[in-house]
Amino acid sequence: MSPSISLTINGEARAVALDDPRVTLLDLLRERLDLPGTKKGCDRGQCGACTVLVDGRRVNSCLTLAATLDGAEITTIEGLALGEELHPVQAAFIENDAFQCGYCTPGQIMSAVGLISEGSAGDDPERIREGMSGNICRCAAYHGITIAVQEATRNMIRTDKEDAA
């Protein structure tokens, strides 16, 4: 008999039957839940392309066994935008051309969202580069990525302030 877990994925509660208890969150998302936005670059935690948020924390989904996530809240790249309205990080990536081929971009964006909510980097470019250093970009769009994360951070802080006011 296959184990079953309940997950909230991009705001939607789902019961997921695991036909194999060894399945990673990455494979679960891509192969079974029809969410291929999360990318597989190395399947061993080296490239960061598979970064998603689990209960708000950044994780490499390729190194996370789905069976350990019962009750968890998962956010993937597909769950960021509110309808037609892009998440501020997504908007900043487009605004600053923070990609070339785009393959690492879902991981970069999820990592940036996590980093901004961690609040440890602020808009200091050195800290942003360090905080994003688990996400590799072979097209070397790092310059644009750093600026995009800086800008998104500022925008989100401003929005938070406006919301509070």
Place this chain on the structure above:
Amino acid sequence: MSLDDPKGGIALTLNGEAVILGADPAARLSEVLRERAGARDVKVGCNAGDCGACTVLLDGEAVCACITAAGQVEGRVVETQRGLLEGPEGQRLAAAFQRHQAAQCGICTPGMMVSAAALLRRGGALNEAAVADALGGVLCRCTGYRKIIDAVLDASRHKALVAEGDRAPVSEGGVGARVERLDGWPKVAGLERFGDDVAPADALSLRVIRSPFHRAGFTFGDLDAYRAAAGLELVLTAKDVPGENCFGVIPGFEDQPVFAEGETRFKGEAVAAVVGTPEALAALPDFPVTWEERPANLTPRGAAEAAQLHGTRADNVMCRGRVARGDAAGAMPGAAHVVSGDFSTGFIEHAYIEPEAAVARRVGDRIEVQCCTQAPYMNRDGLARILGLAPGDVRILPTATGGGFGSKLDLTAQPYVALAAWRLNRPVRIAYTRTESIASSTKRHPSEIRMEIGADAEGRLVAETFDGVFNTGAYASWGPTVANRVPIHASGPYLTPNYRADSAGVHTNTAPSGAFRGFGVPQSAVAQEQLFDMLAEKLGMDRLAFRKLNCLRNGDPTVTGQVFETGMGIEACFEALEPHWAWALAGAEQFNATHDTVKRGVGVAGGWYGCGNTSMSNPSTIRAGVTPAGEVVLHQGAMDIGQGSNTVITQIFAEALGVSVSQVALVGPDTDVTPDAGKTSASRQTFITGNAARLAGAALRAQILRLGNVGEGAEIGFEDGTIVLSEGGEKRRVELPQDEGYALEVTESYDPPTLPLDENGQGVPYAVFGTTAQMAELEVDLELGTVKLLRIVAAHDVGRAINPLLVEGQIEGGVAQGLGLALMEEFLPGRTENLHDYLIPTIGDVPPIESIIIESGDEHGPFGAKGLGEHCLIPTAPAVLNAIAHASGARIHHLPATPATVRAAILAQRENGTE
């Protein structure tokens, strides 16, 4: 255009001229410009886009020509350094580079000037950050970049001083004047010719076949069949060496084969060479060799158990060194405060921007080799032994040398081209690839040092023990020099009554460690100067005051018992730092009171270095003459590898002769016409060759004055084949003898007075020591482990600055190499064989450097001058490490202090609460 469709040639505008170049559209633009268009001002340093030496403008944008396909420039505009010299930006830059001495060896200068020209054309006001951004892709290993920044900023503000053709505008001035480099103009005008720039068009090319394993046996297939099938002219192996298949630099330690026999001892060792047309080499099939990889040992730790590399060297110990004075073991327990620690450093690559290159041709029964080198006569004698010729049948004609720093003392490419040209009676050339250069050339010795230092309650040094193990690699090279020199220097320039220092050079299966600026002393200073800070902290003393209290003064014995009655200048160096030190400490305290994550630190360190060979004869000879037409000619054999000996030696000679620098014509190193001025190493040229030049100038002056029967104070001049002597308002003319050759000629030699060392290392190893103290200010990001350098202040006692402009250049360049040693450089055999994995400081990594020149004079130096080259980087790394510790509390024991290492040290320090 399509890359597949050359249509008979690539049409472009090169330096304003429409040209069509027949070339493979996929070939490197750099190669096509150099070999097809004769643009030898485009230099090749790496062929990987790392070093920027090949930078050209493509439609006005700076690009690396080595990673631009020739086909991509079809129909476009390409400009090189030579072409830019026709325009206002290039002219302003050339003048400013020369005015500031922004070119030392000159190999990076074309790339620097081309990048800067693009920046200047954009217009607008410039600042340092904009210059660093624009030039960030071009590496320089000589200058430390500061004078390049100054020159570009200056060029953006001032109009050009246009020089004519290839003649430099010569500035005047004798000893002590800021004379611009006499050989500077070719470097800034794109006319300088380096090792790979002089081969004739019909030269064959040579490629060396090297071991891909750290240790391996090997067998060849059918080499004759291979040669025929591959269309090669020649295949060379060990059996083709007519003389001895062996070279080296220290008598009794010549142990390196030109081609390995039976087994290779390091990755990158040569086993064979192939010679053919460039086309044949481009299509070379796999070389028929079968490798049998064998267990290899890469560190001294496993050396005693590893296979013995050389017959007589048990436990793979090449040699040991020792200096003992007083009773260190007996005195240490009586010290009020004792500190000790283990420190280690890795392999450091010289990373000159010019890879090794040579071309050889046979002339009758003689062989001539043009090459970049630091030691023409040593190269000549080494080649003669390999070729089985008399030394006089080998001629070394050095080209300009694009940086050396110690590694171009040894033979590298020369034996291969010489053997091939000898056999084929055709010119043969080679330029090492960057990977080949890094894999096979010598390195700075990795060190593992344990040191203990004790002081009394007042802070005076009581005793020191030092034990250093140096990884000397597969062959001896200059390893014995390092093993002998380190124990003499490991005390630093401090009065140390009880001292015991032991060193060992140990063989491993790595590239040979050899000479590199400082010969082991920078490594020992890392240990000693960091322990001094730890000791000062225990004593509760100011770190600079502790050093000043203990530094050597005139009349004090060194650890070898040598006493300098004059010229021991280290105290003056520390005193010169004092105001900067107080200001920097106060600034750091203020900054740190308001910053939590980023902390500022200040560090200081001292250093010293004995000029010339250790207790060994190392004479220099200078020849000079006056032609029947009245031209003064100086045969200046001291290899100028960018440090400036062409200028400095001429200044000394001119001063002694009593003429201006512009009246002296230079004949450079050439073993046929210029006598042996020894090797350019160990900070010996200004001191030793300078003395020979001083003697030669004085001897020639005496001859001339005698001819005219005038007194000592007479002024010497020349007019149309006559000597004009002016004395007391009267002029006397003396006709020059109209003989063949020189009308007047002198040859003078100088060998520094030293005495042998006894079994405890007591004696007089050097006639001259130069001393230095440097201070570093920096910020450490405690969370990221990153280090941001703010400023270096470097005080150097040079005895007498023959040329302060060039002194500053040496200091700034040495400091930059010291920063690399401290923060980023480590060669990992088999892994970091290029300039993107092996990192050296870029223009953005070197902070402002303030040079303070101390002139304490010297009993033996020419006009009181001492050497300087090595000294500049000895205190830099420990000053930086001491500043890191001051900022963060974390002590770095293994270099380099990369962010990961610094962060780990900070975490460890927090966990243990101690260093």
